[in-house]
Amino acid sequence: MNWFQKSINITSSKRGFEIITDQILEQVPEIKKIKIGMLHLFIKHTSASISINENCDPTVRKDLENYFNRIVPENMDDYEHIYEGLDDMPAHIKSTIIGNSVTIPITDGKLNLGTWQGIYLCEHRNIPNNRKILATINGIKF
Amino acid sequence: MNWFQKSINITSSKRGFEIITDQILEQVPEIKKIKIGMLHLFIKHTSASISINENCDPTVRKDLENYFNRIVPENMDDYEHIYEGLDDMPAHIKSTIIGNSVTIPITDGKLNLGTWQGIYLCEHRNIPNNRKILATINGIKF
């Protein structure tokens, strides 16, 4: 059995959707040793999310941020959980909608993503944070 | 190889978001035997969800329930699937938005959740139900 687990830190640069594929590949070089397997990325927070989406046009990330801000507004009268700021409860809601983990197949030492797929860190709080992501690999070595 | 699988039952106490971390730990003590691995929780229903979110302030669960009720309203004229009640189609929609499974890393015999993370059972029907969750563990034993 080949299991590998590592806690990595990524500091979000600002609120919004950001591609972190290269940072993951750099911080988890063990992916290269796996012939067939899985990479699981689990963000240990409830106000940020992980997703997979388009890896090229930056307007996709901008439109996603705008969409989620509109669909999960900050100025709702009926939020009760407001003592950490107006961006806090919307961040929790976005986290449950988008999800806090992704599972990505590994094939021949590489993440088997589609041509246009990248890994996103979605920072829902106004102030950039140091986000802990637990990476777990399971698979067959070469 | 170490695989373990068990069907557990959790009776939702009412419609809404509920923390079930302790019930999972109690019903799946095999987590303690795993040095590195994964717990997969899969709810075998289409009108309830599983998520991970804030484990402390009860207003977070209340605000989440209110938010999803607002964003997935019951009184939509255009639902066709209504014969099981007005809460049925919204329950299916919430299930696809939130998701029916979570995968949680295990490290040194414990779920490697963040400080503020708890496992949520999200009951979307009005009447509490006996919900079947299939727990699957895969990992290295101590």
Place this chain on the structure above:
Amino acid sequence: MNWFQKSINITSSKRGFEIITDQILEQVPEIKKIKIGMLHLFIKHTSASISINENCDPTVRKDLENYFNRIVPENMDDYEHIYEGLDDMPAHIKSTIIGNSVTIPITDGKLNLGTWQGIYLCEHRNIPNNRKILATINGIKF
């Protein structure tokens, strides 16, 4: 260790939610060899999703399609990513809301789905596409 990986192609018949459970079972017969394990389905696109929902009444799929079209409208003035068509940015948003993978437990050679659960391919573009899904199995053989 028993790992198996296969790229399968499913041509979506039209925009909307479609049940593909039978196509998955037909194209991944290796499920039958697994006593306890997992099937991971990963769609290698950013404008289609995979989900699990009700497997019987076709109005559920119709209502889901209508709901997501309403909640993620095409005629938003503030989308910037529009050069691939009005259905493109909504497709990316739906993909992040619904998700691009599902993980399903295998028990005694069968997918351990609930009675009413089926696997959905969610095609968010107007023109049907040949969608690549990477199936990965990990588990104990009989």
